[in-house]
Structure formats: C-alpha cells, structure tokens
Amino acid sequence: MLKLDKTEIWLVVSALVLLASAFLLPNWLTFILTLALAKALVVQGVVIQMRAGLVSFGQGLFFCIGGYSVGMGGAFLNIHDAFVLVALGVAASVGVAAILGLLMTRYRDIFFAMLSLALSMILYGLIVKNQALGSTDGFNVHDVSFLGWMPAGEDQKLVIFVLTVIVAGGIAIALNRYMKSGLGGVNEAIKENEIRVEFLGLSPRWILYANYLFAAGISAVGGAFTALATGHVDPEMAFWTTSGEFVFIALLGGTSHVAAPFIAAVLFALVRTYALELAPHSWQMILGFVLLAIIVFLPKGLWSLVAGKRRAAA
Amino acid sequence: MTTLYAILIDGMIYASWLFMVAAGLTVIYGVMRILNMAHGSFYSIGAYTGASLVGWYFSGAQGAPYWSYALLLGAALVSGVVVGLLIEQGLLQFMYKRDEILMVIVTYALLLILEDATKLIFGVDPYFTFQPYSLLGRSEIGELTFANYDLALIAVAAVIGAACWLTLNRTHTGKVLRAVIQDREIAIAMGVNVKLMFAATFVVGTTLGAIAGALTAPAISVSPGIGVEVIVLAFAVVVVGGLGSIEGAIVGALLVGITRAAAVHLAPQIELFVIYGVMALVLAVRPQGLFGRDLARKI
Numbered sequence: 001m002l003k004l005d006k007t008e009i010w011l012v013v014s015a016l017v018l019l020a021s022a023f024l025l026p027n028w029l030t031f032i033l034t035l036a037l038a039k040a041l042v043v044q045g046v047v048i049q050m051r052a053g054l055v056s057f058g059q060g061l062f063f064c065i066g067g068y069s070v071g072m073g074g075a076f077l078n079i080h081d082a083f084v085l086v087a088l089g090v091a092a093s094v095g096v097a098a099i100l101g102l103l104m105t106r107y108r109d110i111f112f113a114m115l116s117l118a119l120s121m122i123l124y125g126l127i128v129k130n131q132a133l134g135s136t137d138g139f140n141v142h143d144v145s146f147l148g149w150m151p152a153g154e155d156q157k158l159v160i161f162v163l164t165v166i167v168a169g170g171i172a173i174a175l176n177r178y179m180k181s182g183l184g185g186v187n188e189a190i191k192e193n194e195i196r197v198e199f200l201g202l203s204p205r206w207i208l209y210a211n212y213l214f215a216a217g218i219s220a221v222g223g224a225f226t227a228l229a230t231g232h233v234d235p236e237m238a239f240w241t242t243s244g245e246f247v248f249i250a251l252l253g254g255t256s257h258v259a260a261p262f263i264a265a266v267l268f269a270l271v272r273t274y275a276l277e278l279a280p281h282s283w284q285m286i287l288g289f290v291l292l293a294i295i296v297f298l299p300k301g302l303w304s305l306v307a308g309k310r311r312a313a314a
Numbered sequence: 315m316t317t318l319y320a321i322l323i324d325g326m327i328y329a330s331w332l333f334m335v336a337a338g339l340t341v342i343y344g345v346m347r348i349l350n351m352a353h354g355s356f357y358s359i360g361a362y363t364g365a366s367l368v369g370w371y372f373s374g375a376q377g378a379p380y381w382s383y384a385l386l387l388g389a390a391l392v393s394g395v396v397v398g399l400l401i402e403q404g405l406l407q408f409m410y411k412r413d414e415i416l417m418v419i420v421t422y423a424l425l426l427i428l429e430d431a432t433k434l435i436f437g438v439d440p441y442f443t444f445q446p447y448s449l450l451g452r453s454e455i456g457e458l459t460f461a462n463y464d465l466a467l468i469a470v471a472a473v474i475g476a477a478c479w480l481t482l483n484r485t486h487t488g489k490v491l492r493a494v495i496q497d498r499e500i501a502i503a504m505g506v507n508v509k510l511m512f513a514a515t516f517v518v519g520t521t522l523g524a525i526a527g528a529l530t531a532p533a534i535s536v537s538p539g540i541g542v543e544v545i546v547l548a549f550a551v552v553v554v555g556g557l558g559s560i561e562g563a564i565v566g567a568l569l570v571g572i573t574r575a576a577a578v579h580l581a582p583q584i585e586l587f588v589i590y591g592v593m594a595l596v597l598a599v600r601p602q603g604l605f606g607r608d609l610a611r612k613i
Binding site: 053055057103106107109110111113114115117118119121122124125126128129130240241244247248251281282283284285287288289291292295 | 349405414415416418419420422423424425426427428429430431433434438542546549550553557582583584585586587589590591593594597598601
C-alpha cells in the first residue's frame with residue numbers, strides 16, 4: 001500500500017481540486033493552467049539540478065526535444081497515440097541526455113550554465129536551418145488519440161488538461177520522495193562541498209549524472225504536453241531566453257519544496273496574461289525587477305514565505 | 315581558390331566584429347569575475363544611440379558626412395559610460411560578495427530590464443543608417459569586392475585589441491589590475507582601491523560593448539532583439555578563448571569567425587550550428603578555454 005506523507009496528501013488534494021475545477025473554469029483558463037503545469041515540469045528539471053548547485057541555462061534543449069518528438073512522431077512516424085508520443089519524447093530526451101551527461105557532469109558553476117546554453121543553442125541552430133521541420137516557423141502537431149479514443153474539438157483540450165494534471169501530480173509525488181531520499185539529500189551536500197562528499201565515498205559525478213537524466217526526462221514530459229496543448233512546436237523552445245524563463249520561475253518559487261515550482265509557474269502565467277495586455281513593452285522589465293527583488297529580499301524564493309510562517313508558528 | 319579567398323576575408327571581417335563584441339565581456343569577467351549576461355544590451359544601446367544620432371545628422375544637419383563616424387563613436391562612449399556607471403553604482407557594487415553563478419542571474423535580470431528600456435526609449439521600429447556604410451565605397455580584392463567599411467572594422471578591432479592588451483600588460487594601471495585579478499584581498503591590503511578598479515573596469519567593458527554596437531549599426535537594421543542574439547555569440551567566443559583573457563578572445567574570434575565563414579560558403583545549412591559546435595568542442599577538450607588558467611579545487 002502506498003503511504004502518503006503530508007506533502008503528498010496536499011498534492012493529491014490540489015490535483016483533485018484542479019480536476020474538478022476543469023468543469024467550472026472557462027476554456028482559456030484551463031488552457032493557461034495546462035501550459036503552466038507543463039512549464040512547471042520543465043522548471044522541476046531546473047530545480048533538481050539547482051539543488052545540487054548547478055544552474056542550467058539550457059533546459060530548453062529537453063523541453064524542445066520533448067515537444068518536437070511529439071510533433072515529429074505524428075508527422076513522420078505516423079504515431080497518433082498521445083501516450084506513445086509522450087513516451088517517445090521522454091525516451092529521446094533521456095537518450096540525448098545520457099550522451100551529453102557524460103560531458104556535462106565534468107562542469108560546474110558558470111561553465112555548466114554556459115555549456116548547457118550552448119548545447120540548446122546548437123539544437124536551435126539545427127532546427128532553424130532545417131526546412132523539413134518548418135525552419136523558424138515550426139510546424140503543427142497532428143491531432144492525437146488517447147488509447148484509441150479521439151475526442152472532438154474542445155474536448156481534446158480538456159482531456160489534455162486532465163492528463164497534464166494527473167501526470168504532473170504523479171511526477172510531483174515521485175520528486176517529493178526523491179528529495180527526501182538519501183540520494184536527494186546528497187545533492188545538497190554536493191552543493192555545499194563536493195570534495196567532502198567524495199571523501200565520504202560517494203561519486204558526485206554519477207549522482208549529478210543521474211540527476212541530469214532525471215531532469216531531462218521530466219523536462220521532456222513538459223515539452224511534450226506543451227506541444228499537445230498548443231498543437232504547435234517551433235524552435236523558440238530551444239532558444240536560450242526560453243531556458244532563462246525556466247530559471248526565472250525556479251528562482252521565483254525557490255528550491256526547497258516540490259510544490260514551489262508549480263505555484264510559481266501558475267503565478268507567472270497568470271501575471272503574464274494580464275501584464276502583456278496592460279504593458280506589452282515593459283513586461284520583461286517588470287520581470288527583471290521582480291527577479292532582482294527576489295535575489296535581494298527572498299533568496300529562497302516565494303516558498304520561504306510559506307515555510308517561514310510555519311516555522312514561526314511552531 | 316576564390317572560395318578560399320572569400321572565406322579568409324569574410325572570416326576576418328566576421329572575426330573582428332566578434333572580437334569587438336566579446337572584448338568588453340572578457341574584460342569584465344577577467345577582472346570582476348562577473349559573467350555579464352546584459353552585455354548584449356550595451357551593444358544594442360550603443361547601436362540605438364549611434365543609429366538615431368547619425369540618422370538625425372543626415373536628415374537635418376549640414377556638416378561633412380565624415381563627421382558621422384565621430385558621432386557614432388561619441389554616441390557609444392557617452393551611452394556606454396553613462397549606463398555602465400549607473401548600473402555599477404546603482405546595483406552591482408552591492409552584489410560583489412555573491413556567488414559567480416548568482417551574478418549571472420543578476421545580470422540576466424539586468425538584461426530583461428535593459429531590453430525593455432531600449433524598446434521604451436527608441437520604439438520597436440527598426441532604424442536604418444546605411445550612410446556611414448556606403449560612404450566608404452567598395453574595393454576590389456582579386457576577383458571579389460568588399461565594403462570598405464567592413465575592412466575598416468578589421469583595423470578598428472585590431473586597435474581595440476592592441477589597446478586592451480597594452481593597457482593590461484604595459485602600464486601601471488594594468489599592473490594594478492593584474493594584481494586585483496590575482497588576489498583581490500591582497501590587492502586591497504596593498505592599498506589598491508579595488509572599488510574604483512571595479513567601477514572603471516565595468517564602465518570600460520560596457521563602453522566596449524556600446525562601441526561594437528554603434529559601429530555595427532550602419533551595417534544592419536537596428537531592431538529589438540539584436541542584443542539577445544549577440545550575447546550568445548560573444549559567450550561562444552569568450553569561452554573558446556578562455557574567460558577573461560584578451561589573447562583568448564582574439565584567438566576565439568578568429569577561430570569562430572573563420573569557421574563560420576567556411577560554413578557559410580561551403581555548407582550554409584550548418585552555419586549557426588558550427589559556432590556553438592566549436593564552443594562545445596573546445597570546452598569538451600579544454601574546459602577552461604584555450605587561454606584559460608587551471609583552477610585548483612578548494613576544499
């Protein structure tokens with residue numbers, strides 16, 4: 001029997017609330033929530049590496065691989081089942097990460113950040129120059145079926161929302177367990193002092209390697225669901241500013257709790273929806289000031305507000 | 315043969331542009347250990363001020379057209395110094411004790427702010443100022459013709475490179491700077507005004523970025539987003555050569571520039587790929603870059 005701890009119960013309850021709300025909320029809002037949750041999964045990939053002290057400015061690489069796998073699977077391999085397509089994205093992403101990880105785990109600090117950025121820009125460069133993949137415009141994703149069932153029109157969006165919530169909830173529980181496991185704890189030790197971890201008989205490099213693959217897989221799930229929800233993929237997914245946005249959301253939420261990236265991503269999406277309408281040319285500027293404010297006043301992210309209150313109450 | 319020739323000269327032109335863009339980035343990192351993500355924004359600020367000033371000059375003022383070059387440089391100097399100083403004094407000086415990686419994120423925030431600030435000030439429509447570019451005419455080298463403006467950029471890049479190298483290696487200030495690079499704390503103990511050195515370095519770095527932008531402005535259409543594109547190229551060059559090394563930036567620019575020119579002439583579909591490919595390859599073999607120093611691991 002699966003025993004849930006307090007965090008996990010909260011996660012399940014929030015997932016159920018989200019699912020129930022799908023029937024009440026307007027379509028545009030469920031659409032925004034779908035994208036935000038998918039994005040949050042990519043951010044989780046950034047966060048688990050951040051917990052080990054590595055900042056990936058190229059998580060868009062796996063986001064993009066996940067998305068393009070869904071698109072290309074439908075267009076070139078004639079696969080139309082959503083589950084198979086998502087699995088394809090994860091497999092492709094983890095496969096690429098397995099090779100790149102051998103190189104990436106040798107780097108730390110700004111070198112890790114720069115190399116991850118370079119790798120995602122390589123993918124960007126390849127896609128932009130590829131006519132078969134629609135160059136800078138990208139291409140549309142075919143309609144998908146779910147285990148043989150093909151809902152029509154708006155229903156399809158709803159099904160994708162439900163699926164995203166369930167998958168995101170499942171991944172969140174898995175991540176919560178990972179964070180509380182011994183392996184998860186070592187990540188923070190690596191951040192603090194890698195050499196001491198080595199002296200304790202562990203191999204930081206292989207732990208970071210496992211982390212890298214794990215992050216790649218989760219990010220690909222995010223990319224795959226984004227592609228399913230929007231019905232379109234374009235090379236912008238691998239451009240470095242997309243990855244910058246993931247880093248932004250990761251810092252906004254903080255890295256200390258599995259729920260933080262989800263909350264931050266939803267907040268980010270909602271604020272952006274309105275800010276883009278009110279101030280289309282100063283939206284990034286607002287982001288920049290918020291980011292500076294977080295670094296100065298809330299270095300552990302918005303989650304520290306929640307955690308801080310709880311500690312004060314105890 | 316003609317292709318080889320074209321690759322070499324195009325490569326040199328592109329390399330000198332790359333070097334101008336990357337020089338400021340490497341100077342700032344070398345002394346301050348700050349990887350300035352906002353460097354591209356200084357490039358675009360320089361490009362915008364240069365383009366709008368020159369545009370105004372040719373539409374209204376009745377001076378000799380050659381003065382437009384002085385205007386370009388002047389615009390870059392003023393905008394680079396003012397904005398650079400403002401940011402160093404207003405924000406960065408309070409952050410020097412933070413981690414290197416956190417500074418990357420701080421400057422990323424700066425980039426977001428500056429990108430929109432340029433949009434708010436200069437609008438979103440592109441600026442065209444071709445006059446300084448066409449003024450110099452074209453010249454034939456062998457069977458090919460090149461814009462003299464592009465060839466002049468090679469000379470400018472050489473001057474900038476030489477000036478940076480000489481200042482760092484042959485002057486008293488350079489010696490002090492090298493002391494700061496070696497060991498910040500000991501330098502302070504020896505009476506070096508590190509705060510002043512940092513402020514000066516940052517301003518020099520941002521001004522170099524602005525100069526690169528202003529000198530590029532006549533050759534391109536200045537529009538939002540040019541800074542974001544430039545910054546990754548500058549990273550590639552600087553990382554290939556070794557962060558913080560002027561010689562490295564020169565070699566990195568030549569390597570990336572000529573490789574890209576070769577790709578453009580021989581296999582255009584891998585043009586973008588090749589730039590980052592070179593970067594990834596160099597990093598895989600020499601993580602600290604071609605001219606970077608090895609660092610001991612701290613326990």
